[in-house]
Amino acid sequence: MPTLRADQTPADDVVAEAPSLDGLYRAHAATVARWAAHLGGPRVDVEDAVHEVFLVVGRQLPEFRGDAKVTTWLYRITERVVRGARRRDRLHRWLDRVRRADVERSLSPARPSPVEELERRQSRETVYAVLDRIAEKYRRVLVLFELEELSGEQIAALTGTKLATVWVHLHRARALFLSELAQLDRNTGGPR
Amino acid sequence: MKTRPERWTTPGAARADEARAGLLLRRAVVRQPLDARALDDVRERLREAPRPASRRLVLRFGVALALFLAGGGVVASATLLGHWSPFSRPAAPQPAPVSPTAHHRVAVVPPVPAAPAVTPPAAPPIAAPTVAAPAAPARPPRARAVETAPEEPAAPVVNPPAAAPSAIAEEAALLAAALRGLRESGDAAGALALLDEHDRRFGVTGPLAAEARTTRVEALLRLSRFTQALVLLDTLDPRPTGRGRALLATRGELRADARRCPEAVADFDALLADASASDDTAERALYGRAACRSRLGDAEAARADLDAYLARFPAGRYAARARTALER
Numbered sequence: 445m446p447t448l449r450a451d452q453t454p455a456d457d458v459v460a461e462a463p464s465l466d467g468l469y470r471a472h473a474a475t476v477a478r479w480a481a482h483l484g485g486p487r488v489d490v491e492d493a494v495h496e497v498f499l500v501v502g503r504q505l506p507e508f509r510g511d512a513k514v515t516t517w518l519y520r521i522t523e524r525v526v527r528g529a530r531r532r533d534r535l536h537r538w539l540d541r542v543r544r545a546d547v548e549r550s551l552s553p554a555r556p557s558p559v560e561e562l563e564r565r566q567s568r569e570t571v572y573a574v575l576d577r578i579a580e581k582y583r584r585v586l587v588l589f590e591l592e593e594l595s596g597e598q599i600a601a602l603t604g605t606k607l608a609t610v611w612v613h614l615h616r617a618r619a620l621f622l623s624e625l626a627q628l629d630r631n632t633g634g635p636r
Numbered sequence: 637m638k639t640r641p642e643r644w645t646t647p648g649a650a651r652a653d654e655a656r657a658g659l660l661l662r663r664a665v666v667r668q669p670l671d672a673r674a675l676d677d678v679r680e681r682l683r684e685a686p687r688p689a690s691r692r693l694v695l696r697f698g699v700a701l702a703l704f705l706a707g708g709g710v711v712a713s714a715t716l717l718g719h720w721s722p723f724s725r726p727a728a729p730q731p732a733p734v735s736p737t738a739h740h741r742v743a744v745v746p747p748v749p750a751a752p753a754v755t756p757p758a759a760p761p762i763a764a765p766t767v768a769a770p771a772a773p774a775r776p777p778r779a780r781a782v783e784t785a786p787e788e789p790a791a792p793v794v795n796p797p798a799a800a801p802s803a804i805a806e807e808a809a810l811l812a813a814a815l816r817g818l819r820e821s822g823d824a825a826g827a828l829a830l831l832d833e834h835d836r837r838f839g840v841t842g843p844l845a846a847e848a849r850t851t852r853v854e855a856l857l858r859l860s861r862f863t864q865a866l867v868l869l870d871t872l873d874p875r876p877t878g879r880g881r882a883l884l885a886t887r888g889e890l891r892a893d894a895r896r897c898p899e900a901v902a903d904f905d906a907l908l909a910d911a912s913a914s915d916d917t918a919e920r921a922l923y924g925r926a927a928c929r930s931r932l933g934d935a936e937a938a939r940a941d942l943d944a945y946l947a948r949f950p951a952g953r954y955a956a957r958a959r960t961a962l963e964r
Contacts, residue, residue, distance in 0.1 A: 469682070473675050474668070481669035489953075490669045495678045502682070531860065567663035590645050590661045614641060622653050625660075 465502045468514065473498070475515070476522050482591040483584070484526040485572030486565075496525045519602045523584070574624045582617035589614055706808045807838045814851055824858035827851065850883065857886065866890040876906040885917040888924055897928040904928070919945070923954040926961075 473494060480493035500521050508517060575583050588599045596614075600607045644658035645665070670678070814830035817823040831852045838845070849868060856865035869890065874883035888903030907913070907921035926941035942958045949955060 465682070466679075469679055473678065474670070477670040477675070478666065478668070481666040482664075485664075491674055491678055492953075494670065494675070495681050498678070498682050531858075564663045567660045571660050571664040590643055591665050593643065593645070596640065611641070618641075618644070618654075618657075621657060625657060626653070 463505065463508065463510075463514070465498065465505060468501055468505075468518070469498055472515070472518055476518055479519060479522045479592070480526050480529075482587050483523060484530055485575065486568050487572070488526055488529045493522070493525055493529050496529070497522050500525065513601065516602055516604070520604075527580070570625075570628065574621055574628055577624045578617060578620045582613055582620055585610055585613040586617040586621060703808075703812055706812070803838070804843055807834065807842055807844050810834050810837070811844050811848055811851065814848075814855075818851065818855055818858070822858070824855040827855040828859070831855065853883070853886075862890055862893065866894060876909060881907060881913075881915070881917040885920045885924075888921060892924055892928050892931075895931075897932050901925055901928050901932075919949050919952050919954070922948065923952075923958065926958070 476497050477490050477494050480488060480490045480497070484490070484493060497518070501518065504521075575587070578586070584603060585599060588594045588602065589596075594602070596607050596610045599605075599610045603610070605613075644654055645662045647655075647658065647662075810830055811834060814827040814834070817830065818827040831848055834842075834844075834848050838848075840849075842848075849872060853865050853868050853872075856862075856868065866887065869883065869887040872883065872887075874880040874887065876884055884903050884907055888900045888907070891897075891903065892900035904921040904925040907917055908925065910918075922941055922945045926938045926945060929935075929941060930938035939962065942962050945952065945958050946955060946962075952958075
């Protein structure tokens with residue numbers, strides 16, 4: 445059974461005494477959902493991802509000895525699940541395209557969306573279109589730093605890398621992001 | 637890096653491209669992707685989830701059983717062919733104990749159209765009947781074969797008799813290795829290499845050729861090589877029964893993705909012909925057909941499909957999308 449350490453978060457504290465699946469879920473489900481949303485982007489079903497993560501957690505819980513922080517353990521499971529979901533989703537991506545391009549348009553008169561919501565959705569799609577072109581190790585650091593707003597130390601702890609590596613990856617990820625964004629703009633005829 | 641970088645998402649970047657990236661990233665932040673109700677729903681689903689350990693056991697048992705059956709088929713074939721029989725005559729000029737025609741039927745089994753599906757991981761990896769079943773009826777019992785041997789024309793046997801059983805065993809072992817790598821280790825690239833070796837050594841008409849092709853489809857899908865998977869699926873003739881349903885559903889989706897909607901609709905129609913089917917493939921087919929019909933301009937039929945989808949799968953994976961589409 446894991447014991448509470450100084451570097452554990454308050455959420456860890458909730459489950460430190462009794463790491464039951466239910467306790468872990470109560471303490472971390474919202475965080476896992478946010479990780480899944482940010483790592484996966486708009487095409488990953490967050491609800492399904494959270495479900496799958498906690499299925500894995502339930503399966504691996506008897507073997508969890510507390511060698512790593514609970515949050516680190518959960519993050520790594522989430523990352524694996526999201527990566528799998530992204531792979532699977534590519535097969536079903538056409539349904540999204542159809543939904544956006546055809547079903548919404550042809551089944552009904554267009555319902556105007558609020559401008560802010562529209563901009564938000566378009567921005568999110570642009571961000572993940574760019575992120576999809578970046579190698580996993582860079583993408584991960586950029587997402588955790590910019591979207592999750594984690595510190596370098598927190599990213600290093602979650603991903604099991606050195607702090608210096610985090611900064612190098614972030615530097616490289618940013619350069620790639622800007623270059624891919626510029627490329628996307630050129631392909632689509634200007635900023636979206 | 638000595639100084640810690642500022643976040644792009646913090647407004648005030650000096651460079652225009654960084655400022656734009658920051659704006660995009662700020663808008664991409666999701667503070668609460670799931671509300672309390674959605675989280676409760678997931679918790680309920682977790683409580684209802686079956687224990688996964690038993691699935692692994694079933695998978696392992698299935699693989700072991702399939703290998704056992706495949707091995708048994710090889711032994712049975714070899715015995716029936718007489719190569720391992722103590723009654724076979726060692727002298728070289730003796731006529732073959734079975735007719736060349738019958739022998740040919742064992743060596744080159746035509747591809748089985750109803751190939752196993754690629755998606756259910758618990759499926760036995762090798763369809764043993766492909767090896768064992770055709771061999772048994774194709775051969776008369778050993779004693780009768782010896783009796784009738786003198787009446788057979790003493791035509792030369794084309795295939796070396798001793799090579800056939802071991803070739804089948806090797807083919808089965810190669811295919812089993814590919815499946816094991818694919819399903820247990822997720823090594824799709826390695827599986828493809830083994831399948832290439834299979835095709836080089838045994839061609840595309842061997843006894844296990846159909847299984848090799850469906851395994852190749854599965855590996856290609858895992859590598860997201862959808863175009864190649866579709867090319868291969870186009871050569872198959874999956875039936876809307878048993879494990880062929882998953883192949884048919886996948887082909888329909890890939891055809892739709894390739895903007896071949898009429899063909900995709902045909903695949904989905906075949907899956908939906910059995911109105912009582914309510915499995916995963918029926919769900920995919922119903923929603924896929926709605927999308928295709930919409931793309932083909934038949935909004936009314938698309939709407940009917942979406943209504944039917946919601947009636948049959950109210951909590952299905954596309955239910956939210958279907959409702960959104962119908963509301964608009």
